[in-house]
Amino acid sequence: MRRFRAGPGALVYRTPLYGVLLKSRAPQALGVVPGDPWPGDPRQGEALLAGRFAFAGEERQADLPPWLDLSAGSAWLTALHGFDWLRHLKAAGGDAARRQARVLVTSWLDGFSSWHAVAWAPEVTAQRIVAWIAAHDFFLASADDGLRARVFDSLSRQIRHLARLVPGRLRGVDLILGIKGLVYGGFCLPGRGRTAQRALWLLNRELTRQVMPDGGHVQRSPSLQLQVLRHLIDIRGVLRAARADMPDAVQHSIDRLTPTLRFFRHGDGGLALFNGGWAEDPAFIDTVLSQADARGRPLRSAPHVGFERLAAGRACVLFDAGAPPPSGLDARAHAGSLSFEMSVGRERLIVNCGSHPSETGAWRGALASTAAHSTLVVADTNSASVREDGGLGRRPHPVEAKRRETGGAVLVEAAHDGYRDGFGLIHHRRLYLAENGEDLRGEDKLEGGSGGQSYTLRFHLHPGVHASLSQGGDGVLLRLPSGAGWRLRLSGGTVGLEESVYLGDGPEPRGTLQVTVRGTTAPGGATVKWALRREKKAEGADP
Structure with a gap:
């Protein structure tokens, strides 16, 4: 569970005096009403109408x-107090949904008119603002004067509190969210000009730090890339509604983030894990992507953020060939250096195991481990030490990836030193995708060491894939839901099929399931070679 950290100001925030300090003349209406382009889910709205509060897997x-x-886990509490689910009630439509929104907002106001470590955490407060x-137009514009006055009074105090906390301990996407809360409060509520200008100053600073030259986000998570782009689209919308000057950094960042978000998409339209x-x-x-209104085809290579995309024919391979995010920005980081995923058309074939909404604890330890990724593991040891409360300790330093393209075929080589200190080993990986997209070849090489270390090369399969070992024991036949067959041949260890989780x-x-290759290093290292090729249908075979 992610812990809510109140920080050193908690003793002050709890006092009645702090509540007095947050008081100011509350507005009676919004000065700017921004658009809301994000659709809700009517099914989730109906669940909320029925009193079912389902967030973050709980x-x-x-x-x-x-x-x-x-x-409840902290991710569930964060979602509940953040009120982003109001859009689902709006999508459900009707007076019942509007009344339920007012009941729930009133319930929150009754319980949290003053500071609370959970409800008033900065990223939660920003999301609620x-x-x-x-x-506003959905639940508040036609509300009675009493509720409107209470909401605007609370908004005024929440914005003043948030302005005291940002940036504070916030980093990465959480800080962008905190700044977004200040932008909404500063530009949409009258008389908040200083808050608005400080928010833009912080935003310019953070975009320089967080958006890499290739358009990747510094935290190296495709999901967080999506969040940051959404936040910036919202910020741009507020500035346009307020007819405020648009900082160049906002549009430039949207223009860079958009093609890189496309870079991380598989053929089914979803993101890599x-x-x-x-x-x-x-x-x-x-x-x-539509709201971003930014042109740009998916990149082939994102060297600054450290990912490579190999695409040919109907095949798409996404390869983590970079260093983990820096300390302080690694709360969601996994020990997945040199892992890859592969999709064929709209079907996923090779995957990583994914993540759990709790983000910390036992699920964090299991899913952030190297073994939960399609890469090589030495002695059941993570290539980076995973902290169950978030972040990484010891971490590898991958060398710069080398990419070569010839006639539509792509070869990428990369390496990391995450096993050097403990075992004297460097992991090298080479991936080659043929120009027709029907032949992916790989080589995983451990270099160095005195020998005697166990290793396991893993290929996690999407749950829709059926797998069976070949009679010779040196390969696996993989069958996609569409019926297309791919044969994975391997050498350099004992091949097996084992259980996995997605x-x-x-x-x-x-x-x-996962395909595994297990072996033991010799003095100087070990090499595993493998090839994944599409099976050709025999002439006359059924379609």
Whole structure:
């Protein structure tokens, strides 16, 4: 569970005096009403109408939300107090949904009119400010004067509190969200000009730090890339609605982030599973890309953020060939150096295991491990030490990837030193995709060491893939749901099929399989060679 850290100011925030300091003349209406381009899910809206509060893989049933349920994970509490789910009630439509939104907002106001470590955490407060302002026309514009006065009074105090905390301990996408809350408060509520200008100053600074020259986000997570792009689209929308000067950095960052988000998409429209990410909803990704209104084809290579894309024919391979994100920006980072994923058309074939919404604890330890990725593991040891409360300790330093393209074929080579200190080994990986996209070849080489270390090369399979070992024991036949067959041949160890787990498209674990190659290093290292080729249908075979 991610811990809510109140920080050194908690003793002050709890006092009645702090509540007095947050008081100011509250506005009676929004000065700027921003658009809200993000669709909600009517099914989730109906669940909220029925008192089912389902977030981050957990569900609670109650007439009113159990705002401080001690058994709930922090990701569930963050989502509940953030109110982004108001858009689902809006999507459900009708007076019942509008009344339920008012009941739930009133319930929150009754319990959290003053500071609380969970409800008033900076990233939670920022999300709630954005959600209440974005849903203003849905639940507040026609509300009675009493509720409107309470909401605007609370918004005023929340914005003043947030302005005291940002940037504070926030980093990465959480800091962009915190700044977004200040932008909404500063430009949409009258009389907040200083807050607005400080928010833009912070935003310019952070975009320089967080958006890499190739358009990748510094935290190296495709899901976080999607979040940052959405935040910037919202910020741009507020500035346009306010007819404020648009900082060049905002549009430039949108223009860079958009092609790189496309870079991380598989053929099914979802995202690759690196560094705490999920496949996400392809329709929502389409909406974000449409709202970005930024041209640019998917990149072939993103060297600054450290990923390579090998695409030919119907095949797409995404390869993590970079260093983990820096300390402080690695809360979601995984020990997945040199892992790869592969899709064929709209079907995923080779995957990483994904992540769990809890982000920390036992699931964090399991899914962030090197063994949960399609790469090589030495002595059941992570290539980077994984902290269960988030972040990495010891970490590898991959060398710069080398990429060569000839006649439509692509070869990428990379290496990391995550096993040098403990075992004296360097892991080298070469991936080659033929120009027709039907032949992927790989070589995993451990270089150095005195020998005697166990290793396992893993290829995690999507749950839709059927796998069977060949009679000779040196390969595996993989069958996609469409019926297309691919044969994986391997040398350099004992080939096996083992159980695995997949959490790429939801919080519920799905059983699947992994292909493994197990062996022991000799003095100087070891080499595993493999080839994944599409099976040709025999002449006269059924289609």
